[in-house]
Amino acid sequence: MIASTSCSHFDELNANPDAAVNATAPMLATKLILNITDETISTNKTFMQPGMLGKTILYTEFAEDMQYNNLGRTSYDVLPVLTNVEKMLNYSVAGSVKNSYTALGHFVRAWKFFNLTMRVGDIPYSNALKGESNNVAPTYDTQKQVFQGILNELDEADKLFAQGATFDGDPVYAGNVTKWRKLVNTFELQVLLNLYKKTSDTDLKVTERFKDIVNNRPVFTSNADNFQLVYSDKASQRYPFYKLNNQAMIYTMVSSTLTDKLKALDDRRLYYYANPSTVQLAKGKAVNDPTAYIGTDPSMVYADVSKIYATKDFSNVNSRYMELPASEPVYLLSYAQLKFILAEATVRGWISGTTAAAYYTDGITAAMKFVMDNTPNDPAYHHNMPITADYISSYVASDKVKLAGTSEQQIEQIITQQFLSTFLQAQYNAFFENRRTGYPVFPVNPASNMNVPGNKLPVRWLYPQSELDYNGTNVKLALTNQYNGNDNTNEQMWILK
Structure with a gap:
């Protein structure tokens, strides 16, 4: 009787009068967008792990897998949220706004599948996410088929956003379809x-x-278009490495792979990225x-x-990353990156009309303006070396x-500048770009490398x-076909x- 009485009013006692009873398209759109932004950008030590793999950050509490190139197994747990795409469309009313939600669904799917195939190769794509139809063992698509699907979904997303209208539930671009088209393209x-x-x-x-x-569609035109999260001094909205409840802040060190390149170029981002050694x-x-x-x-x-670490004769990350609750936005894709992409494509002969040097210069300028505009003009954060x-x-x-030399030397310069621009940004971009081009060269030490053989990344x-x-x-068939x-x-x- 006690159990019966206690549970009889459970729903009534625990109902939140402010909570929505039913899902809506805007609610599901918010969930999807935050899943690839806020839920992807981790906090504290985990926020630094992509930097460990990308050779800009070290962590000293323990020997970290990412720091020593132990990738381990990935997870497909990133995919089930995509079942919300169909539900979001079911809640949408036909018309231009539904076009926007449909376009958003294509983009989020493309984003998720791209990041997963970049990790492992062949993956379930055409038969993925069909568990509700009792397909719990999906076949694998080849990586080529996955990329074809991603490109087609992005083409469709651009077309539908062009036929769309401002939509609710967007915490990044406030439903602005023009900005979404720029991101998609x-x-x-x-x-x-790639x-x-x-x-x-x-x-x-x-x-x-x-x-x-490049010739016919809108793309990013300034840092204001960056696909990023902007932080504020509110609970759950503070910068990911802010000092509050952050024990990891005492264990980070800045890598010589980063500092040596900044010093060689007389690059003032050195003074914005790092603190001087107290020794x-x-x-x-x-x-x-x-x-x-x-x-x-x-x-x-x-x-x-x-x-x-015990001697204290090293540089930690700049105090702004720990002291400023709003600090700088964290982007997953930026205007500066776009300019470096266009510079490389020009060097490779894919496009013409604007020189590679112009794109390259624009990329550096955008990257430096991002740092300058998002850092208080305070000697504590630029160490009397302000970027102006x-x-x-x-x-x-x-x-x-200046961009110069052979085509290969120019590509190395372009990738190096992109590497310098994405410190604590764009997550695993530095690793993937190094894997794709070999630049910048990452140090490999067989005595510390957890990869086997020890002389390879x-x-x-x-x-x-x-x-x-x-x-x-x-999965075994996919392994046989690929590896x-x-x-x-x-x-x-x-x-x-």
Whole structure:
């Protein structure tokens, strides 16, 4: 009787009068957008893990897998949220707004499947997410088929956004379909650049698609178009590495892979990304002396890193990342990245009309303006070396920075500048760009490298254990078709061949 009485009014007692009773298209749109932004951008130590893999950050509490190139198994848990796409459309009323929601669905699907195939290769795509139809063991599409599907979905998303109207539930662009078109098309250019080894494939039409987007569709035109989250001093809306409840802030170190390149170029982002070594300051060096900024080799064995950490003679990340609750926005794709994509495409001969040097200069300028505009003009955060419009102009004109040399040397410059621009941004972009181009060169130390063999960086994650357990026939067939049956981190997926 007690149990019966206690439970009889459960729904009544626990009902939230402010909560929605039924789902709506705007609610589901918010969920989908936040899933690929807010829920992707982790906090505290986990926020730094992409930097560990991209060789800009070290972590000293323990020997971190990402720091030492142990990718392990990926997860397909990122996909079930896509079942909300169909539900979102079911709640939409026919018309221009439904076009926008349909376009959003295509974009989110393309984004999710792209990031997953980039990790492992072949994945379920055409038969994925059909569990409600009792298809719980989906077959695998080849990576080429997945990329074809992604490109087609992005083309459709652009077309539908062009026929759409402002929609509710968008925490990034406030439902502005023009900004969404710019994102869709900029992202498609990024996808196409990852197919640069497949330009002879007549099914994909890589260069033709690329030219069409550049010539006929809207793309990012300023930093205001960045696909990013903007933070504020409110609960659950603060910068991901803000000091509140952040024990990880004492364990980070800035990598010499980053600091050495910044110093070599006389790049003032050094003073915005890092703090000087307290030991060097105690020796009398000024806060704007570049030799006071001590990067640590990210391939150094953990025991030696710990010894350096104990001496305190190293640079941690700039205080702004910990002291400012709003700090800088975190983007997943930026205007500066677009300019570097266009610069590389021009060097490769895909597009013409604007020089690679002009795109490259625009990319650097946008990247530096992003840092300048999102950092208070406070010596605590730029160490008396402020980035100004005049400085940016002199930097891009310097012989150390100007685009020059052979095509391959120019591509190295472009990728290096993109690497410098995406510090604590764009998540795994540095790793994927290094894997794609070899730039910038990442240090490999067999004594610390968790990858086998120890003289190589891994190029892919392993398939999820859940797939091996519950969809073994299909995942093993995918492994046979791609990697001679070897689920190995060194196997070259289709886009890399």
